[in-house]
Amino acid sequence: MRKLSFKLGLLFFVFVLGIETVLFASLYVTLVNARINEEFEQLLARGNNHRDVLEKSYHPSTLEHVVMMESEAETDVVITDAKGKILYFSDHILPFAKKLIPSVDVRHIPHSGMVVQNNWKKESYIATASPIRMDGKTRGYVYMFQRTASIQNMIDKLKHHFLVVGILSVFLTIMTIAFLSRVITIPLIRMKQATEKLSKGDFSVRLQVKGEDELAQLGKAIQTLARDLEYLKKERNEFLASISHELRTPLTYVKGYADIARRPTIEEEERAKYLSIIYEEAEHMQKLVKDLFELAKMDQHSFQIQKEPTPLCLFLKKIYEKMYPAFQTKNMSLVYRCEENITVHIDQQRFEQVMMNLLDNALKYSHQGSTVSIDVRMEKKNVMIMISDEGIGIPEADLPYVFERFYRVDKSRSRTGGGTGLGLSIAKEIVEAHGGSISATSQFGKGTNMIITLPRGDDDVYDFIG
Known part of the structure; x- marks a missing residue:
């Protein structure tokens, strides 16, 4: 996870650094261009101001005054006549002015002036030119110069x-x-530690999870x-312990x-008695192994059911007739109530196994003398089958x-009752494989209700558990 944290941080850093570089470069270029343009505009505006003064009063004293003003500033001025002859100039600017002015095409200079030297990277000065016009004629030009050193310093x-x-x-x-x-990798580190514990068989993992994002x-x-x-x-240990107990006895x-x-x-006579007991116990083990085999197929998702449209009342009536003699033998009543024309899609053999188990x-x-009833009724889109008894609860x-x-429920009855403790579990698996559910309600000492709910309109012909 340290490697993941480093890789994640490095990836973020590369992306953020790239974005910052682009933004900083764009901002730098924009600011530099804005400041340089500002310097050009200020220099041109200064030359235009001098030009305006001279257009109002074109006298030698005014010309000298303009030159004197620039002698105290960071800029320099050169005033020429209409043909480009230098009349007045600031100190130290004359050599550069003599080199620049003859190369300027004054015919293209508007009255608002223009920049005539903008190469601030290689030249020592930048320059602007503003024409002096009086009575519709050009009397001369005001050239303004500024050292590029100040721009370079900026x-x-x-x-x-x-x-x-x-x-x-x-x-x-x-x-x-x-x-x-x-922050992002700490939860992942904890999850990694948790999965490592799980892989070693330590399932006492507790993660403090907050939020609703993907990590949470x-x-x-x-x-x-x-x-x-x-x-x-826990279930496996209990299951193995139960199997061991069931087989050992x-x-x-x-x-x-x-x-x-x-x-x-x-x-x-006594030998026959013992052999009879041996046979009963062998039958018990055979039933246990059969139930375990059924559960194993369910757990491996290989337990197949084949559904078919079945008239439910007719189907339950056959089960009622099959179980009725057993209830008569114990002097008990078996009551059957079912509405007509109820059709469900079930695997008849598997569902008969469920009903026989519940009735048994x-x-x-x-x-003895109590009543067990089978009741069927419709509930919206479902069919409910309830097996009720008046037993021990x-x-x-x-x-x-x-x-x-x-x-x-009663561990002392496990041997005499002959059950394996798997019947209801198998019944639950079969009912759920049909898309239904099974539940129980009971009052201790008064009886139990086993309730099966099945959906109607199921057109699937084949289904598998899982």
Whole structure:
């Protein structure tokens, strides 16, 4: 992450430095040109002022006065006649004036004057010319000169200021980018550390996430992943412990009773009893392995269901007729109520497995003489199937966990009841594969309601879990 912070900061720095360079260069060129143009305009305006005075009073005393004024200024003046002959001039300017004035084409000089020497980079002076016109005729010209050293000095100062500001800007840019890249990468560093912990099996990762930006969303995703992995690890350990327990108990029975049945001194009647127990435990293990195989296929997303349009009432009536004798044997009532013309798309074999499991649970955990009912009704776009019993019920503390694998409300009934603790979990997976949901409500000691909700109008023929 240090490398990422450096690369990110370097990338920002290059982009910002490039932008600053372009902006500073543009600003520098603009300011330099503006200042130089300002110098030209001021020099031309000074020459025009002298020209205006001379046009009003063209006398030797006035000409001398103009030259005397410029002798105390940073500029110099040269006054010529109409043919370019020098009449009056400031000190030290005469050599440069004699060189420049003959090369000036006075025919193109307007009354407002013009710059006749603008090469401030190579020449020692810049110059302007303003014509003196009286009575419609040109009497002469006022040439103004200014040393380019002053312009060069101004440019040097401007360069110095820009250099200082540029260095300060680069320094502040580096500090700002370093801070910002650090701020940006700190959450990434923490996320990297968190993922390293996750890779080592430490799921106790807690990230302090603030905001709703992409980094915050990534942090929340890692936090959610950590919680899910922690939950899955706990579930896996509990699952393996439950499988170990479920297999160890019947295997202990099988091994123990097989050892007794092998004794030659045992009577045949007693041997048959032990063999019967061994057979029951083998059946229990067979059912457990079958349920585990079903769950394994669901977890691997290879559990396939084949839906088809099914008249629900007719389908449930067949299940009712199949289960009715078992309820009669236990002196219990099985009631069936269903509206006509309800069609759902289900895998009949898988859904029959769900209904048989729920009805078998109701039969096991209900008292003799009680009633179990199957009720079907429409709710908007859904179909609700409710299996109700008047049995022992489920304690409120256990109700949220009844669909978890190997969870049993009454642990003491696990052997006598013959269940594996997987039936409701498998039923939940099958119902959800149909796009539905299953839930439970119960009052302890009064009974339980298992509620299945299925969608209508599902035209899919094939579906897969996941």
